[in-house]
Amino acid sequence: MIAELVAYVDGGSQGNPGPSGIGVIIDGCASGPIRIAKWIGHQDNNVAEYVALMEALQCALSLNAQALHVYSDSEVVVRQMRGEYACRSARLYSLHWTCRKLARTLTFSISHVPRDKNVEANRLANTAVRQRFALGPSQTTLRGAPAR
Numbered sequence: 001m002i003a004e005l006v007a008y009v010d011g012g013s014q015g016n017p018g019p020s021g022i023g024v025i026i027d028g029c030a031s032g033p034i035r036i037a038k039w040i041g042h043q044d045n046n047v048a049e050y051v052a053l054m055e056a057l058q059c060a061l062s063l064n065a066q067a068l069h070v071y072s073d074s075e076v077v078v079r080q081m082r083g084e085y086a087c088r089s090a091r092l093y094s095l096h097w098t099c100r101k102l103a104r105t106l107t108f109s110i111s112h113v114p115r116d117k118n119v120e121a122n123r124l125a126n127t128a129v130r131q132r133f134a135l136g137p138s139q140t141t142l143r144g145a146p147a148r
Contacts, residue, residue: 002028002064002065002066003066003067004066004068004069004107005026005027005029005060005063005065005067005069006026006027006028006069006071007024007025007026007027007056007059007060007068007069007070007071008024008025008070008071008072008113008118008120008121009022009024009049009052009055009071009121010022010023010024010049010072010073010118010121010122010124011023011040011045011047011048011049011050011051011052011074011125012045012048012125012129013042013043013044013045013129014129016044016045017042017043017044018042019039019041019042019129019133020039020040020041020042020043020044020045020047020048020125020129021037021039021040021048021124021125021126021128021129021132022036022037022040022048022051022055022124022125022128023035023037023121023122023123023124023126023127023128024052024055024056024059024121025120025121025124026056026059026060026063028065029063034059035120036055036059036124037124037125037127037131038055038128039128039129039132040128045074046077046089046091046092047091047092047095049072049074049076050077050095050096050099051095052072052121053070053072053099053110054095054098054099054102056068056070057099057102057103057106057108058102060106061102065106066107067106067107067108067109068103068106068107068109069108069109069110069111070108070109070110070111071110071111071112071113071117071118072110072112072113072118073112073115073118073122075112078110078111078112079112080092080096081099081103082110
């Protein structure tokens with residue numbers, strides 16, 4: 001069992017909506033950081049940000065972590081997850097609800113970071129979109145691969 005993990009998450013789309021990917025870095029594992037770059041289809045930026053958060057939460061749970069602190073450059077996601085903003089968007093509501101449910105199974109916290117402090121997660125999200133078009137659909141997820 002892992003006591004505490006730290007995750008940097010980012011989701012983005014080329015166009016809004018457009019081809020989208022997520023990037024997640026999880027620190028705190030004995031084996032070293034986990035890096036995830038995943039294509040998520042044609043989405044908007046806020047959906048991509050929530051999918052990145054959900055990926056980090058699911059990964060932490062699969063590792064049996066007790067606590068997870070997330071850093072995100074999405075003010076909307078951070079403030080909604082903290083309860084500072086209500087989630088009134090029909091397209092985000094189910095993602096928000098799922099993330100809150102997953103977060104309740106851990107000691108969870110989330111903080112906003114400026115985009116320039118979230119460069120590696122952003123790079124992973126962009127890599128997922130680029131590789132989707134360069135390699136095709138069978139090569140869309142990198143897990144544990146070094147960031148470029």
